[in-house]
Amino acid sequence: MRDYEPYYTEDGSIGLYSYTDKDVYHSKFGALTEAWEKFVLPSGIDDILNTQQNINVLDLCYGIGYNTKALMSHVINKNIDKLKNKNLFTKLRSIVSIYSDNNLSKYENSLSTHNDTIYDNNPDVLSNINIDCMDINIELVKLSPLFKTIKTPGEVYEQIVPKFLSCFETYYKLKNLYENLAGVFYPKNRAEIKDLLEIKFKNMHINMEYKVNELVNYILLNKLQNDFRDDYLNEDMKFLLKDKSTSKFLSKSLIKYAKFNQLLGYNLSSNSLLSAFLHNIYYASLSKRYKNINFKAAEKLFNINYYINDARKSIKQIKNAYDIVFLDAFTYTKAPQLWSVEFIAEIYKHLSECGVLLTYSNSAQIRNTLLENKFYVGKIYNEKQDKFIGTIASKNKSKIRYPLNNYEIGLCNTTAGIPYHDPNLSFSKKEILELREYEFKHSTLMSSSKYMKIRSLRGNND
Numbered sequence: 459m460r461d462y463e464p465y466y467t468e469d470g471s472i473g474l475y476s477y478t479d480k481d482v483y484h485s486k487f488g489a490l491t492e493a494w495e496k497f498v499l500p501s502g503i504d505d506i507l508n509t510q511q512n513i514n515v516l517d518l519c520y521g522i523g524y525n526t527k528a529l530m531s532h533v534i535n536k537n538i539d540k541l542k543n544k545n546l547f548t549k550l551r552s553i554v555s556i557y558s559d560n561n562l563s564k565y566e567n568s569l570s571t572h573n574d575t576i577y578d579n580n581p582d583v584l585s586n587i588n589i590d591c592m593d594i595n596i597e598l599v600k601l602s603p604l605f606k607t608i609k610t611p612g613e614v615y616e617q618i619v620p621k622f623l624s625c626f627e628t629y630y631k632l633k634n635l636y637e638n639l640a641g642v643f644y645p646k647n648r649a650e651i652k653d654l655l656e657i658k659f660k661n662m663h664i665n666m667e668y669k670v671n672e673l674v675n676y677i678l679l680n681k682l683q684n685d686f687r688d689d690y691l692n693e694d695m696k697f698l699l700k701d702k703s704t705s706k707f708l709s710k711s712l713i714k715y716a717k718f719n720q721l722l723g724y725n726l727s728s729n730s731l732l733s734a735f736l737h738n739i740y741y742a743s744l745s746k747r748y749k750n751i752n753f754k755a756a757e758k759l760f761n762i763n764y765y766i767n768d769a770r771k772s773i774k775q776i777k778n779a780y781d782i783v784f785l786d787a788f789t790y791t792k793a794p795q796l797w798s799v800e801f802i803a804e805i806y807k808h809l810s811e812c813g814v815l816l817t818y819s820n821s822a823q824i825r826n827t828l829l830e831n832k833f834y835v836g837k838i839y840n841e842k843q844d845k846f847i848g849t850i851a852s853k854n855k856s857k858i859r860y861p862l863n864n865y866e867i868g869l870c871n872t873t874a875g876i877p878y879h880d881p882n883l884s885f886s887k888k889e890i891l892e893l894r895e896y897e898f899k900h901s902t903l904m905s906s907s908k909y910m911k912i913r914s915l916r917g918n919n920d
């Protein structure tokens with residue numbers, strides 16, 4: 459049996475549930491929304507794009523790649539004007555060249571020379587983004603580009619609405635009832651109550667704001683099929699692509715493309731067959747929104763590397779200094795290996811002087827682990843929700859817009875802040891948890907509950 463089960467999160471993007479971990483991989487409020495709001499937008503990517511030619515990103519716990527996809531999408535959208543290619547003929551040829559394999563190298567070379575000229579002659583030089591993606595689960599990584607990143611309005615109508623229709627009916631009935639009651643009992647507040655009810659209804663809509671453009675998935679699939687060619691050709695992968703229970707969560711055109719490559723074993727025998735096939739894919743799924751993009755140039759923006767292993771081992775293999783690190787591991791009780799003082803120390807070593815580490819976690823324990831490693835630590839603020847939704851850390855103080863306040867720093871110094879240790883980065887999960895339990899029992903620190911009580915009695919939570 460597969461370890462995970464896909465489901466729709468509230469913004470229409472796919473989330474996964476893991477049977478082994480008895481936990482969700484993605485926020486049920488919106489897998490994609492989380493990627494944008496907790497990782498990409500607070501990373502300061504726009505400033506980095508404006509100031510750096512080469513950008514290094516580490517996606518720790520890539521999973522099905524939402525954080526990488528959202529970042530790539532943002533970069534493509536930012537550079538859309540530079541990537542536009544007005545010549546239809548060149549455009550069609552460039553997409554063929556992207557999906558060509560070695561057998562077509564001659565053909566490909568002639569095309570890429572043509573595209574390189576357009577790309578290299580552009581005076582507004584585009585940045586090069588290197589993304590190192592680490593995850594332990596190869597199956598998820600291989601499927602990552604195939605998962606639909608968001609439902610289209612048509613699908614929302616067909617699949618989600620009928621499911622919730624009964625809720626909507628009840629909701630409308632209740633809404634009318636509340637409005638009428640409000641009219642009788644609170645005539646002065648009627649308008650206000652009506653507004654509140656309207657807002658509640660509006661929030662039920664699917665969030666289309668944080669879309670990932672399809673081109674990103676094509677680029678990733680191409681890359682993965684090149685790197686894991688044998689895996690894509692094996693029976694397990696063929697089975698997964700046919701699996702009915704999963705297929706509604708996968709993008710049809712990308713499955714077609716993946717199957718097409720499997721069928722030909724990547725030894726494409728006919729250029730015209732390839733062109734016809736890609737032509738159809740192009741018109742079926744890409745052309746409407748990305749008519750004018752130079753695909754070759756867009757693909758050239760990114761250098762993506764996959765490290766499929768325990769991230770504790772992978773991180774030792776790399777030499778890069780990262781400008782952005784996404785840390786999206788399971789919660790610390792489930793995966794303490796990736797939250798230990800020693801693992802965070804590895805990240806510190808690999809962060810550039812102005813680099814930022816981002817994570818969804820707000821816990822005192824993680825913040826204390828970062829502080830122990832001499833990071834400057836702050837909070838990720840979400841304007842829409844007017845609340846703090848994660849943690850940001852850097853070696854550079856100026857990167858921290860919302861530093862921890864005295865109350866939060868105090869909380870780090872209670873038992874809640876006791877960090878995990880993983881000497882030599884080789885302990886099992888059980889050993890790491892037991893070690894902390896031991897430290898916790900023998901700690902002389904104040905308990906977090908006592909600390910919170912004292913602070914609230916003093917009325918001082920800042």
Ligand SMILES: C[S@@+](CC[C@H](N)C(=O)[O-])C[C@H]1O[C@@H](n2cnc3c(N)ncnc32)[C@H](O)[C@@H]1O
Binds near residue numbers: 482
């Ligand atoms: C919360 S999910 C990450 C979701 C992901 N960012 C996405 O967009 O789909 C946690 C991920 O951590 C991976 N993982 C668990 N233990 C790991 C380890 N020791 N090293 C690397 N990855 C690990 C899991 O396979 C899973 O994909």
